[in-house]
Amino acid sequence: MPAFNIAEPKPRQRLPEWLRIKLPTSDSFSHTRALLDELKLHTVCESAKCPNHWECWSKGTATFMIAGDRCTRACGFCAVTTAKPLALEADEPARVAEATRRMRLRHVVITAVARDDLADGGADHFRRTIEEVRRLNPGIVIEVLVPDFNDRDEAIESVLAADPHIFNHNLETVRRLTPAVRSRATYDRSLSVLRKVKARRGNSIYTKSGLMLGLGETPEELLLAMKDLRNAGCDILTLGQYLQPTLKHLPVLEFVPPEKFKEYGEQARQMGFVHVASGPMVRSSYHADEFSLPAGM
DSSP states (O other): OOOOOTTSOOOOOOOOGGGOOOOOOOHHHHHHHHHHHHTTOEEHHHHTTOTTHHHHHHTTOOEEEESOSEESOOOTTOOSEESOOOOOOTTHHHHHHHHHHHTTOSEEEEEEOOOTTSTTTTHHHHHHHHHHHHHHSTTOEEEEEOOOGGGOHHHHHHHHTTOOSEEEOOOBSOTTTHHHHSSSOOHHHHHHHHHHHHHHHGGGSEEEEEEEEOSSOOHHHHHHHHHHHHHTTOOEEEEEEOOOSSTTSOOOOOOOOHHHHHHHHHHHHHHTOSEEEESTTOOTTTTGGGSOOOTTO
16 A cells, blocks of 8 residues: 655545435525524534535534634544634633524534643533533434543543533544544544443443544555444444545545445444444544434433
8 A cells, every 4th residue: 555645735636426425405405504603603514625515504504613623633524623722712612502592403423623732632522512402402312423532431520420411522534544544633532532421430431432534544544443333332434435525635536336335334234333424425423423323312
């Protein structure tokens, strides 16, 4: 496999037919845009240049990105800006809650940039946001997509103290590719975070993770990563196609066809994942509300 060189821009491959999307014409898109602007909120949809944000916003959904839009890490796959972060905004949790109320969401996904500049990695900001969202939206399903918090127990406990229903932390790629793909994060640390959450909360919480395909992983490496996630107690899995956000980011080495995603999804279900979303356009929070929590959770 050729070595990655993100400093040397390369021409992007032509997208296969199954990855070409038609832009929707729904008024909901502009309404969502206006609401986010009014409440001065960031979304991972925009910051990470997600290809699905046209569809999601047209359906009146969005993944809220808290703690600013400047990340302290520089992952080779991610389009979020790497820069010295600004101070946390004390009223941001209330603004996220208000947006969630106005959008009448039944399932909200809250994520954040990595904040290695903060002692708790931004964990308490997650806690306060979850609590505000629940206060204003009783009965809503709350999913968090968190950074690794450098695997600090107190940070993980801080998020868990607010009782999210789904705790999502992405493994992103296979072990061999992790050093080239992820900034500062490690394969084993991510597994440790998921393992700790499951050990502390057991069946009272769902753990979730995602993997990107097309970065040069082999089928054997992918299946091993899936097994590692199951062994860490991961309940929910997403598998999606990596798409190069800019020419400065890692190149796509393979466009995995939909039939292959279907095959991987079946293998994941056989491993015991309770819910699997596998397809070229799948992302961590794409159609997240399709997973239904059991009654009583």
